[in-house]
Amino acid sequence: MGTMKINPEHEFDGQFSINTSSSRLLDPEEFRRQGHMMVDFLADYFQNIEKYPVRSQVEPGYLKKLLPDSAPYKPEPIAKILEDVERDIFPGLTHWQSPNFFAYFPCTSSTAGILGEMLSAGLNVVGFSLIASPAATELESIVMDWLGKMISLPKTYLFSGGHGGGGVIQGTTCEAMLCTIVAAREQMLEKVGREKVDKLVVYASDQTHFSFEKAVKISGIKLENFRVIPTTKDTEFALDPKSLSRTIEQDIKSGFIPLFMCATIGTTSTTVVDPLKLLCEITKDYGIWVHVDAAYAGGACICPEFQHFLDGIENANSFSFNAHKWLFSNLDCCCLWVKDPSALTNALSTRPECLRNKATDTKQVVDYKDWQLSLSRRFRALKLWLVLRSYGIDNLRNFIRSHVKMAKHFEQLVSMDERFEIVAPRNFSMVCFRVSPLALGNKQVNKFNMELLESINSCGNIHMTHALVGGVYMIRFAIAAPLTEYKHIDMAWEVICNHANAMLDVN
Amino acid sequence: MGTMKINPEHEFDGQFSINTSSSRLLDPEEFRRQGHMMVDFLADYFQNIEKYPVRSQVEPGYLKKLLPDSAPYKPEPIAKILEDVERDIFPGLTHWQSPNFFAYFPCTSSTAGILGEMLSAGLNVVGFSLIASPAATELESIVMDWLGKMISLPKTYLFSGGHGGGGVIQGTTCEAMLCTIVAAREQMLEKVGREKVDKLVVYASDQTHFSFEKAVKISGIKLENFRVIPTTKDTEFALDPKSLSRTIEQDIKSGFIPLFMCATIGTTSTTVVDPLKLLCEITKDYGIWVHVDAAYAGGACICPEFQHFLDGIENANSFSFNAHKWLFSNLDCCCLWVKDPSALTNALSTRPECLRNKATDTKQVVDYKDWQLSLSRRFRALKLWLVLRSYGIDNLRNFIRSHVKMAKHFEQLVSMDERFEIVAPRNFSMVCFRVSPLALGNKQVNKFNMELLESINSCGNIHMTHALVGGVYMIRFAIAAPLTEYKHIDMAWEVICNHANAMLDVN
Structure with a gap:
């Protein structure tokens, strides 16, 4: 192949000069100056966070009216940009780190979590394969084993367990679910033949997260083959093993191939725990891949007193939880363990020539690109490492326990007021409650509670969200924000009572 | 539903105290103290980055020997952790931000990009739906329009264009590809019937990124229905419209349904540009969804002189490029525009009760969870906003042009040495070269160049990677790292010549 000519039509002949501070991409001293400004900006934000309405009170479309139509031609100083963040962006934020945020499931930050993100962004290495930055892969494998041990995962899920298992940090539970479904699908189709893809069936309960x-x-996979097993109040809305068993039997009779089941430890609506042990006893007879989703509640399992919820995990195939939810590791950090990583890598691996290298050729190393959907990946293990080391197991357990204690305290406050009722068992740090029908006379219960919640959220003092389970509209009070203390729980209860009083016409 | 009792078996009766600095998750002053330390740590890293071998020189498994088997029980101070980062992690890093990094495609950082990540991590809001943090959604829509205008995307791709189009920030090109494939698949199956899924065919060239x-x-989609169209030296390894046309015709005759084509602006191996205009003229007759992947080269299109490469995009359906590759926006930041977002949202939307809210019910707002695979998402728009504002269009173009000029300079150095040859046209800031067969006598050309590359990478002064196209093993020299200057290009060339000299036995 000969030397080719440069195509002259792409030449640029203009002049340019690079001589101002904003004209260098990464000047160390300029980074130092601006970095310190950003740290102070954030520290002040945390100091003042309670001054902002927790749930943003803006109207949709507010920001378009404030910002220009196009990017600036000339650079703007960071000081001006930070002023704009405070003036234009803050009103449009729902402040997830506010101590008065009790909505959804929390997405928890921490000093160590933010520092981990800073370090990862600063190094900005891409660890798709071992060779691309060995520390990124190796640290991830090490901290995933650390964390697996902290929650007493069976050895079969750990790199150091000697059974071939291991863990990987994904972005979200949705990614973890998709990867494991595809792994299970490919494994099964290898066995039964690809033409059977239409026969594959997956199982979940009506409380399983909609991401599944x-x-x-x-x-x-055909949505007609997605079996949503109804739950009932009798089982506190947990997945009933008998219903599962019947459904599987029926499918087999009809010529379907049971492929995958998702069990949940701590459902989104009410933090119900599916009876993993009993479920896995059923699925293992059929060779069904069981994924255990503990997105929120998994963090609690670093405390021995919560680990019984994982009984039966030894018979599952994969397990994930979000360290960014209740383990203070900042979005995003979904920890996924699999017993058989080769199922993942068989389904997801790619071996392009341009990434070929000696380490990969040995087949003895982990190339995490083959454990996930994407090629590129951030160095998230740094963040998890910083969180685990900065606080230590002892303090991390204390944080979890303090959240659970605050939830119990809130639960007591609700229970002591006869106008309210607790509407689902509290397993972790979330309380589901409502104004009771008894207090409402002939008012519509769901409608009243819906309006109560909107009334509270619109005031901006606290933020909660809702669930609708078995026809019951309930208000969810989820505790884990990093700045929440007892006084915030008491204040929240006062806000709730004040709004309820006003709506109930009590003085 | 009555008040339920608290299950006493989950009670924790132990004592704990929260009184040391590491015993609070997010103390503002402690964050300030540690944050400043981290900024200085990173500034020093950038100052000293050239002292480290660019490609890590460790052996696989090195880190396990240095770190403990389990997480510490008690907290460790940040100063100690940062010492460990420097001592234990740095040797295992391949320094992607080093000015001597010319491998893969760059993944570029910048002061503004890192600050954007810091700000996003500090606020740690989750903008899955508008209501969950309106600014996160609205800023993203605004900056995606800004960036779309900067690269002169047709109005049909912009929110402000009045034709229903719009943009979204995804993590990676792989995610963007998967989302658009699923959108196209669902759209087509709605039309032709779901039982036709086996007939769907997708098209790419043998130079298309393996993520596709x-x-x-x-x-x-069945891999048998994945048509990889061979490219040849005659078209400089671009996708040949005639080959595409013939393949499609053949598929239609055989009863297949053409679904999707991926065209590339700047392929991974040699930065070839597929002839988008001609390709789209063919696909539009068949209603094929065309995704245009400009992962690396898209950044260059902020310069008017590169925008002709996008000619024809008006007839495509979706376009993505990675602002974390050549637009200095730190991993991860993949910008995806679609002409018809309803195709995405029809395929990917979920309407769970627990996320129900007034804004979503109006169907007038963007809920980005329905534009992507996952529910949760980081506030990446902040980062892009900071990059665009901190540098401005003018400087950003200058950065791109300086990289291209440096690539031309390197190309000249190679061209002037008759022992070397350029083996692919340079379209952007990457040069593909090798030691020429003429200089090697009866030595095996590919083997020699492979050994030359390994010899260079093993010394740690510079890092490059390779490609194998049309049987030719070539060394890729990709310029875009944020600290690279002319002197680094000259030094790199000297390193290359020294290694080549030694291997060619020249003194």
Whole structure:
């Protein structure tokens, strides 16, 4: 192949000069100056966070009216940009780190979590394969084993367990679900033949996170083959093993192939725990891949007193939880362990020539690109490492326990007021409650509680969200924000009572 | 539903105290103290980055020997952790931000990019739906329009264009590809019937990024229906419209349904540009969804002189590029525009009760969870906003042009040495070269160049990677790291010549 000519039509002949501070991409001293400004900006934000309405009170479309139509031609100083953040962006934020944020499931930050993100962004290495930055891969494998041991995962899930298992940090539970579904799908189709893809069936309960259905849909499995098993009040809305068993039996009779089940430890609506041990006893007879989703509640399992919820995990295939939810590791950090990583890598690996290298060729190293959907990946292990080391197991357990204690305290406050009722068992740090029908006379219960919640959220003092389970509209009070203390719980209860009083016409 | 009792078996009766600095998750003053330390740590890293071998020189498994088997029980101070980062982690890093990093495609950082990550991590809000943090969604829509205008995307791709289009920030190109494939798949199956899924065919060239094949596989489309169109030296390894046309015609005759084509602006191996205009003229007759992947080269299109490469994009359906590659926006930041977002949202939307809210119910707002695979998402728009404002269009173009000029300079150095040859046209800031067969006598050309590359990478002064195209093993020299200057190009060339000299036995 000969030397080729440069195509002259792409030449640029203009002049340019690079001589101002904003004209260098990464000047160390300029970074130092601006970095310190940003740290102070954030520290002040945390100091003042309670001054802002927790749930943003802006109207949709507010920001378009404040910002220009196009990017600036000339550079703008960081000081001006930070002023704009405070003036234009803050009103549009719902402050997830506010001590008065009790909505959804929390997405928890911490000093160590933010520092981990800073360090990862600063180094900005891409650890898709071992060779691309060995520390990124190796630290991830090490901290995933650390964390696995902290929650007493069976050895079969750990690199150091000697059974071939291991862990990987994904972005979100949705990614973890999709990866494991595809792994299970490919493994099964290898066995039964690819033409049987239409026969594959997956199982979940009506309380399983909706991301699971989305992952199933993306994977191309027919939605008619997605079995949503109804739950009832009798089992406190946990997945009933007998219902599962009946459904599987029926499917087999009809010529379907049971492929995958998602069990949940701590459902989104009410933090119900599916009876993992009993469920896995059923699924193992059929060779069904069981994924255990503990997105929120998994963090609690670093405390021995919560680990019994994972009984039966030894018979599952994969397990994930979000360290960014209740383990203070900042979005995003979904920890996924699999017993058989080769199922993942068989389904997801790519061996392009341009990434070929000696380490990969040995087949003895972990190339995390083959454990996930994407090629590129951030160095998230640094963040988890910093969180685990900065606080230590002892303090991390204390944080979890303090959240649970605050939830119990809130639960007591609700229980002592006969106008309210607790509407689902509290397993972790979330309390589901409502104004009781008894207090409402002939008012519509769901409608009243819906209006109560909107009334509270609109005031901006606290933020909660809702669930609708078995026809019951309930208000969810989820505690884990990093700045929440007892006084915030008491204040929240006062806000709730004040709004309820006003709506109940009590003085 | 009555008040339920608290299950006493989960009670924790132990004592704990929260009184040391590491015993609070997010103390503002403690964050300030540690944050400043981290900024200085990173500034020093950038100052000293050239002292480290660019490509890590450790052996696989090195880190396990240095770190403990389990997480510490008690907290460790940040100063100690940063010492460990320097001592234990740095040797295992391949320094992607080093000015001597010319491998893969760059993943570029900048002061503004890092600050954007810091700000996003500090606020740590989750903008899955508008209501969850309106500024996160609205800023993203605004900056995606800004960036779309900067690269002169047709109005049909912009929110402000009045045709219903719009943009979203995804993590990676793989995610963007998977989302658009699933969108196209669902749209087509709605039309032709779901039982036709086995007939869907997708098209790419043998130079298309391997992530595309992975995305196709994940989506459940049969790999037998994945048409990889061979490219040849005659077209400089671009996708030949005639070959595409013939393949499509053949598929239609055989009863297949053409679904999707991926065209590339700047391929991974040699930065070839597929002839988008001609390709789209063919695909539009068949209603094929065209995704344009400009992962690396898209950044260059902020310069008017590169925008002609996008000619024809008006007839495509979606376009993505990675602002974390050549637009200085730190991993991860993949910008995806679609003409018809309803195709995405029809395929990917979920409407769970627990996320129900007034804004979503109006169907007038963007809920980005329905534009992507996952529910949760980081506030990446802040980062892009900071990059665009901190540098301005003018400087950003200058950065791109300086990289291209440096690539031309390197190209000249190679061209002037008759022992070397340029083996692919340089379109952007990457040069593909090798030691020429003429200089090697009866030595095996590919083997020699492979050994030359390994010899260079093993010394740690500079880092490059390779490609194998049309049987030719070539060394890729990709310029875009944020600290690279002319002197680094000259030094790199000297290193290359020294190694080549030694291997050619020249003194």
